[in-house]
Every structure is written in structure tokens, then in C-alpha cells.
Amino acid sequence: EVQLVESGGGLVQPGGSLTLSCAASGFIFSDYWMSWLRQAPGKGLEWVANINPDGSDRYHVDSVKGRFTIFRDNADNSLYLKMNSLRGEDTAVYYCARHFGGDTFDSWGQGNLVTVSS
Amino acid sequence: QSALTQPASVSGSPGQSITISCTGTSSDIGGYDYVSWYQQYPGKAPKLMIYDVSKRPSGVSNRFSASKSGNTASLTISGLQAEDEADYYCSSYTSRITWVFGGGTTLSVL
Numbered sequence: 001e002v003q004l005v006e007s008g009g010g011l012v013q014p015g016g017s018l019t020l021s022c023a024a025s026g027f028i029f030s031d032y033w034m035s036w037l038r039q040a041p042g043k044g045l046e047w048v049a050n051i052n053p054d055g056s057d058r059y060h061v062d063s064v065k066g067r068f069t070i071f072r073d074n075a076d077n078s079l080y081l082k083m084n085s086l087r088g089e090d091t092a093v094y095y096c097a098r099h100f101g102g103d104t105f106d107s108w109g110q111g112n113l114v115t116v117s118s
Numbered sequence: 119q120s121a122l123t124q125p126a127s128v129s130g131s132p133g134q135s136i137t138i139s140c141t142g143t144s145s146d147i148g149g150y151d152y153v154s155w156y157q158q159y160p161g162k163a164p165k166l167m168i169y170d171v172s173k174r175p176s177g178v179s180n181r182f183s184a185s186k187s188g189n190t191a192s193l194t195i196s197g198l199q200a201e202d203e204a205d206y207y208c209s210s211y212t213s214r215i216t217w218v219f220g221g222g223t224t225l226s227v228l
Contacts, residue, residue, distance in 0.1 A: 035217075044121065045156070045164065045207050047217035059215055095163060103152035103211045104169040111163055 002026040004096050004109035011115045016086050022079040022096030022109055030054070030074040033099035036081045038092035039111075046092075049081065050099065064090075086116045122147065122208055124220035131228050135196040138223045140208030141189060146218050148189035152211035155184055155193045157204045158222075164207065168193060195225070203227045 008020040020036070035050040049060040049070035058070050069082045079096050093111040100106035123141040130136040140147070140155075147153055153171045156164035166175055168184040171191065181202075184193045191210070195202055208220040 044222045045209070045219040047209075047219065061216060100166070100169065100175075103150075104154040104166060104209070105156075105164075106166050106169070106175060108163040108165075 002098065002107040004098065004107060006094065006096055006109040006112035009094065009112035009114045011117065012086055013118050014087060014116055016116070017082070017084045018086065018114060019083065020081040020094055020096075020112060020114070024077045024079065024096075024098075027098070027107075029072075029077040034070075034072065034079045035097045035099060035105060036070060036079070036094060037097055037105070037108075038090075038094045038114075040089075040092040043092075048094070051079070083114070086114075088116050090114065091116045122210060122218055122220035124206075124208060124223045126221070127224045127226065129226040129228055130195075130198045132198050132200065134198050135194060136198060136225065138193045138195075138206055138208075138225070140191045140193070140220045142191075142210055142218070143189055145214075146189075146210040146212040147186060147191050149213055150211050151186070153184070153186055153191040154209045155182075155191075156207045156209065158207065159204050167206075198227050200227050 003025045005023045036048040051058040051070045055072045067085045072079050095111045096109045097105035098107040151171050155168040158164045171186045172184045181196045205222045207222050
């Protein structure tokens with residue numbers, strides 16, 4: 001069974017940093033593209049970033065470019081999102097998700113809340 | 119990247135059929151056959167219901183079907199059941215090598 005478990009969220013002040021982790025199991029992690037997505041309270045879903053299987057290629061949505069970095073450790077079956085210069089509008093539940101066929105997300109973690117507030 | 123446009127809410131009675139539309143542009147829905155639909159219950163993670171415009175993952179009921187015409191995709195749920203009451207989101211791959219989502223549609227089963 002595919003399992004994705006996020007951790008590392010919490011309350012952080014504006015301008016602060018946080019690193020989210022996603023532990024993967026139940027599949028060959030190093031074979032898959034992976035993404036981070038987020039959902040602000042009461043709002044819709046937003047794709048944030050993705051990374052290719054060996055970690056050499058990555059993309060980020062414009063609103064987080066230069067502030068967030070996605071990376072992975074295939075030896076540890078883990079996905080990460082390093083978030084710097086956090087803003088109030090980054091407050092959201094962050095999900096890690098596995099790509100299927102490259103263009104959809106077939107498995108999602110349970111989500112991890114990040115709150116940016118003073 | 120602008121979000122895809124979905125109705126905020128739809129409703130139907132048990133046993134009826136409903137359709138949720140999702141409108142984008144030629145840079146997303148109209149340009150690729152990479153439209154997905156997700157179901158989300160309050161406080162839960164989204165669940166993939168449809169991918170590649172009209173394909174159902176294993177385990178998803180055949181009461182769920184979808185299609186695309188031009189820049190608009192549609193999700194149809196037939197034989198509505200109480201358990202179908204949830205939020206539904208459409209998504210598309212885009213020409214900027216990103217993914218865009220709709221604002222979500224709340225389905226009420228009356």
C-alpha cells in the first residue's frame with residue numbers, strides 16, 4: 001500500500017523558515033516524480049513544486065520561486081520542501097503527492113498545516 | 119497562472135445525475151489531454167477520481183465519468199449517493215510545465 005506521511009509543519013513567524021518532510025513507503029520511490037501541493041484554509045488546491053526521480057530536475061510555481069526549494073533523498077525514501085522568507089499567504093495545509101503517468105497525482109499524504117503568523 | 123473555473127456548488131437528489139464543468143484555456147485544458155478530477159471530504163486529502171480526461175483509476179466507481187470539449191472539461195456523477203457529497207476539483211497540466219486547479223465545487227446530495 002502506498003503511504004505518504006508529511007511532517008515538519010507548525011507555526012512560524014513571517015520571514016521565517018521551515019522544512020517539510022514526506023516519508024514514502026509501499027512503492028519504489030526512486031521511480032517516481034513527486035510534488036508538493038497546498039491548500040489555504042477554506043480555499044482550493046495549488047500545485048507548488050515537483051521533482052524528477054533522480055532529483056536533477058525541478059519546477060516551482062512562480063509565487064514561491066526563489067523562496068521554496070523541493071529536494072529528495074532516494075536512499076531515505078523522503079521528499080522535502082525547504083521554505084524560506086515565509087509570508088502570511090503561505091499559510092496552508094501542505095500535501096506531498098506521487099505523480100502517475102507524469103501528469104496527475106494518484107497518491108496524497110494526509111497533509112501538514114503550516115501557519116505563518118506573528 | 120489563473121485558476122480553472124468551476125461552479126461553486128451543485129446539488130442533486132439521490133439517484134439523479136449531475137455534471138460539474140471546468141473551464142480553462144488553450145494553454146491548459148484545451149492544449150492537453152491531461153485533465154484530472156479529485157474528490158475531497160472535509161479535513162481529508164484529495165482522492166484521484168479521473169485522469170487523462172476520462173480514465174478511472176482502479177477502485178473508482180463507474181458512476182463517475184468525464185469528458186472534454188475544447189477548453190472545457192466536465193465530470194458527471196450518475197446515480198447520486200449520499201457518499202458523493204464532497205468537494206470536487208478539476209486540474210490540468212499547462213504549457214508552463216505546471217499544474218493548475220479549479221476553485222472547487224461543493225456537491226450537495228439533497
